[in-house]
Amino acid sequence: MAETETLAGLRFVCRAAVVAFCAALSGCMTDKTVTGSISSSQLTPTSASRDAPSPDRVQAHWRSLAERYGEAYAKNPSDPAAGYGYGVALRALGQRAQALAVLEQASMKNPGQKQILAAYGRALADVGRYDDALAVLGRAHTPDRPDWKILNAQGAILDQLGRPEEARGHYMAAIKVAPGEPSILSNLGLNYALSGDLAKAQETLRQAAASPNADDKVRANLALVMSLQAGKPATAKKAG
Template sequence: MRGSARGLFVGRSVVLLLAAGALAGCVADKDVTGSVMRASASREVATGDREGQLRRMAATYAAAYEKNPNDPGAAYAYGVTLRALDQRAQALAVLESASIRHPAQRQILAAYGRSLADAGRLEEALKVLGKAHLPEQPDWRILNAQGAILDQLGRTAEARRYYESALKIAPGEPSILSNLGLSYALAGEPAKAEAVLLQAVANPKADDKVRANLAMVQGLKSAGPAKKPTRG
């Protein structure tokens, strides 16, 4: 890695990465999973008005990005903050450009892959997330996102293998269990879905979206097997 390519981890870029790190963690699972924010990450934006804080963060990162769009830290921070604000088209544009400029930066590739999934470009998202993930350095968030994308593509058996791998790294993680529960629900197995989602909500890190998924599945279960839920 030459000169400026190291900027993602040294110099002023590391400040942006540290500031955006928790945020990136929380939105990592927002894309295609039942969990929006992890407890550890939500504290970064939970005090006061969340949207207001995100907008202030976006303004800060936008200024840094406009000043130097080649700065990987600025592009990454700006892109994930835009995703948190649901400005998905703009986030995709920023992260796509960053991935072209910095094809070896796995954090950027991971964020870009999730942004592609936001846009419904699922096959492309899988390819990009595959490049962002190293088997020798497994990341449960990427595995979880890959699993959820595979579920949307109807590749249920493959999806569940990804969830199982993710759970080996992060046992009991509610966002993974939420995805697995939805996988069972989408396959018309509400009893299994409910059991898994009950495990998810038992975790103190479970958020309102996970609890809403459980309520939805319980409603479907009581209504009978004819209906299937859709991912939120």
Template sequence: MPRSATTPFKNRILQGAALAMIGLALAGCSTTKDKMTTGSIPASTRPVESMDVNEVRSATERAGQIYEKNPRDPVNGVYYATLLRSAGRDAQALAVMQQVAISNPNDRNVLAAYGKAQAAAGQLQQALDTIGRAQTPDRPDWKLVSAQGAILDQMGKPSEARARYRDALDIMPNEPSVLSNLGMSYVLTGDLRTAETYLRHAAGQPTADSRVRQNLALIVGLQGRFSEAEQIARRELSQQQADANVAYLRSMLSQQNSWQKLASKDGQQPNNTN
């Protein structure tokens, strides 16, 4: 896509999409489930992405207190960093993971979470190297392969990124998070129709979660089909979460000519259903 066609608004959308991809790619890599150490978080802790703002604040306070007592604990350290990132405190999350990684240099989950924190802080090449260290060639983890793809996408290397996604799909066919990342990769290069194809395939998988469907809602909305996007965004979410997501969609799509420009680049005429 020509550089001159890229608007500041579009840059914000695409940067946000790339960061969301990294988060989705590493979902499931960031907790150490096979061993719980003294003082670690309970195994029944709710996923961070399902918490509201108050729950995140409270959980962050508790995890921070545990971290102060034992900064070497890999389970709580990863959890604490995840909470910090969810609150937008990326620099602090990176500092936490640096300390945890020093104490657990061979823990794959720690390295994966460290790479995630580096990517969120904009240290993309370092993140790629860290996740590469977490990988084992004889038993590759598809989540890490997909995460490498997400980082390559943010580095502006879509061909390499998509190759990594397809490698991940060879290991885990029809995995919705990988299909979602592959679809979002096409968003980054302005191919919204191809992106929608992959996102619909991802959303149709039995194990697809709400983040995949929110990505689909974004792609549909960017093509001007806002009523359809709103219906997708409201599925399987609490009223509060749905209202927040729809408000975010509306704020993006209300920007002057934003989705029209994206749609025209994709060779489509927008359908204004606002």
């Protein structure tokens, strides 16, 4: 595989990782700092069994939340819980432009709500406004109370902007907060790959894939790097 094709493939994967990672965090954060608190159970689809809820059930969950919080937002656009809940649900449904508009307004009306800022920053990343996303996410947590999810998102965005060393610093800081977290290790592995260190990339991605919390995206990233290191087309979808 030619070097230009390799880098192009890796950049494509990293671009997808930024969007996927930010989307995956739509309902992961608790909202204890948001007035009129929305419980995490309300924002996270659940299942009666140990299996993950089906895609149809997840979509139905987010549609229900979008309707519920959309009505509350229409009645009172200044309510931080309504703005946050509505924006998060819209993002989960892929309605990026509308989600961005709602979360932008919510952040303007509630500038002290860090959770809303975090959601707004991710919405900016969704639409490719990476510089703006970094500026907003930088205000969504503080050095004395770092949030590993935000640090990880910042790192992924910096990789998109062609600033791999800065990105790596954010990943390292995130790992200190959440040691062994596969989503951080996965992004760090891609960072090493973009920097040309495929051996280090594979080692890091193997650590990520070994975690019981690793998902298919992590394993797919490992498969990609393994195929690149072997000089083969990146067609593998999974790796053990």
